[in-house]
Amino acid sequence: MxxxxxxxxxxxxxxxxxxxxxxxxxxxxxxxxxxxxxxxxxxxxxxxxxxxxxxxxxxxxxxxxxxxxxxxxxxxxxxxxxxxxxxxxxxxxxxxxxxxxxxxxxxxxxxxxxEPRFAYRGVMLDVARHFHDVDTVKAYIDRASSLKFNVLHLHLSDDQGWRLEILSRPDLTARAAASSVGGDAGGFYTQDDYREIVAYAAAHHMIVVPEIDVPGHTHAVSLAYPELSEQPVLSEHVHEVVALFGGDLPENGTGYDGMAVGFSSLKIHEEATYDFLRDVFREVAGLTPGPYLHFGGDEALGTGPADLAAFVARASALVAETGKIPVAWHEAGAADRLAAGTIGQYWGFVSPTDGMDDKARRFVAGGGRIILSPADAIYLDMKFSASSPLGLTWANGPTSLRRAYEWGPAAVIDGIGDAEILGVEAPLWTETIRDLAAIDAMAFPRIAAAAEAAWSAPFASTPERTWESFRTRVAGLEPLWTRLGIRFTPVQAGDPS
Structure with missing residues (x-):
């Protein structure tokens, strides 16, 4: 043992x-x-x-x-x-x-x-809902690499803010970077800042996967380039989120600091939209030595199915033109003309619902593979207990440490086994996460469960790959995490089971 x-x-x-x-x-x-x-x-x-x-x-x-x-x-x-x-x-x-x-x-x-089970072992940090500075990102690299993660996925754009300097489109950071959820201050990375992050990750044997999320999650773009953005689609869901969490309804040209999703869209049939994406993707690709560029494609609820299919076909092709491998959230799998080899990132539940698994399989059919990020297992922003002051619960939450551990990547989607899986990634969305202390409290110890799913033998295949062994080992790591200054949630506090 x-x-x-x-x-x-x-x-x-x-x-x-x-x-x-x-x-x-x-x-x-x-x-x-x-x-x-x-x-x-x-x-x-x-x-x-x-x-x-x-x-x-x-x-x-x-x-x-x-x-x-x-x-x-x-x-x-x-x-x-x-x-x-x-x-x-x-x-x-x-x-x-x-x-x-x-x-x-x-x-x-x-x-x-x-040796690792999967080549891609990732964590994602959302720096759009709340901006996190270079030192915070470096600290997260330290933490993730200590658990053998080798990918940092940065979610660089969303409705609440644009976080990376684009020299050919300077209005993105001049006009669309100042806010965060709840009216908190925003911010952005200069290109030198981003290079510093990439270099620091490389020194820890991690690559950076940048994400520019389109065509939805693009309200911030409307602040800089309103001619590229559709008017917000104010669905019943948007009204419900505003009623629950507060804030104003989104309005084009006005900064948005709420938590609703799915209301924004770029203009699908305007060539200027694709000129914009070409500029952005080229610059982001030029700054990023790793092989992947993520273009989102998720929660485009303000975009009809046919328009979304047309859009992701063109967007994936534009990414491929830069020499990068396109990556998209699984919804983009509904399109029938994705660029060959596009990687799909599955964020549905451990037991798929609403045809999410069918969309994920489309990536494999097109020559790509799948990254597993089941939201009800390894979304690190889900509450770990009902009493947690941080986090959300929409993904069948709260998500205990035990539930974060007791799942297997090859058991999620029928027909998608190790050969079709590129790897595992644990996202941390930051609607409620303002600083490194909050990152630590939400990520640790559940990030360790994701690390083991990505690196080790399948769940329950050995005596060590059991909940009883894992819980003991996690508790044994707490003195090390204390020495390293990680403000983790103690195992018993974070998992009462």
Missing amino acids: APPHLIPTPTSMTAVPSSPFRLGAGAAISGDPDAVAALQAHLDALPDAPSAGPITLTVEAGGAAGSYRLEVDAASVTVAGADPAGLFAGIQTLSQLVQSGPDGWSIPAVRIDD
């Missing part, structure tokens, strides 16, 4: 007949310079900041992408990654293994052979 504090649980782990490795002064960490620096940063966070060694960190080609081997005995520690990403993952495991005892800090004698 894995130690009680190791998450995600590794592929295989065996005890070595040896005393633990003692961390002490005067010894050295050697090997890959970037890996040495990463491990030293972890050890520096320990009380008394011990030196450590002999610890050897190397890249040894030959294993599966992202895999590593970790060996510990009383005399030495070795971490060998099949590639730099695998070595980085091994360092995260090693950092979790460090234990405090009467004789100081030590690492148990073990051998671990480990």
Whole structure:
């Protein structure tokens, strides 16, 4: 059995007949310079900041992408990654293994052979509903990468604000970036800010997936380019959300700080709309070295089915023209002319409703794959308990830690197994999330459940992949999270079951 504090649980782990490795002064960490620096940063966070060694960190080609081997005995520690990403993952495991005892800090004698189940292991941070500055995004990268996530999806535009400087369309940030939900201050990233985020993510072996959400979720665009926007569709749902959460009804040309969705749309039949998207997508693609660009396509309730199909066909083609792989939320799967290879992101429930699974399958039929983000399992903005002051409950909420854990990616959509799944992503929408403390409280510990779904063997396939094992291991990580300054929700408080 894995130690009680190791998450995600590794592929295989065996005890070595040896005393633990003692961390002490005067010894050295050697090997890959970037890996040495990463491990030293972890050890520096320990009380008394011990030196450590002999610890050897190397890249040894030959294993599966992202895999590593970790060996510990009383005399030495070795971490060998099949590639730099695998070595980085091994360092995260090693950092979790460090234990405090009467004789100081030590690492148990073990051998671990480990590799990821899915290539894409993501977290999403919505910076549109509430803006989160560069330092906050970097802190979230620190937290996510420590659990072996390798993708940061940034939701950069929505009804409440546009968050990325576009040089060819300067009015987007000059006129459409100032507000957030509830009348809070807005903000945006300059292109240099965005490059800084991308570089910081790369140093943590994460890529950035930027999302420009169209044709819905575009009320902010109406502040900068009203000629591209339809009038808001004020449905019964919009009136209900305003009645429940307050705020004004949306009106073109006026900033929107409410929480309703589905009322906005770009003009589908205007060529100027596609000229706008071409400019935006080209700049975003040029700033982003990763392979993906997300164009949304969700909750376009103000756009008819035929118009939405026509739009997502053109939008996906415009993304593909930039050299990026298009990604869209599963609703875009209703279109029959998506660009070949477009990736679908499924945000429906663990038990699909309303034909959401059929739309997701369309991406696979078109040569793409699926990212699983079931809202009633790993939407980190759902309340974790009825008494939580933060979060929402629309996704069959509240979502307990146990429910966040007890699901399997390959069991959600019939006919969509591991071969068709690109990966798993845990979104954090920020209608109620204003700062890093709130991010921590909502993400931790449920983010660990998503990490294990993305990295480890299928749920219930091993003794470690059970709720009982996971809950014990999460509780065992709390001292480490405390040392790292993560303001998590304690396991018992966040999951009464």
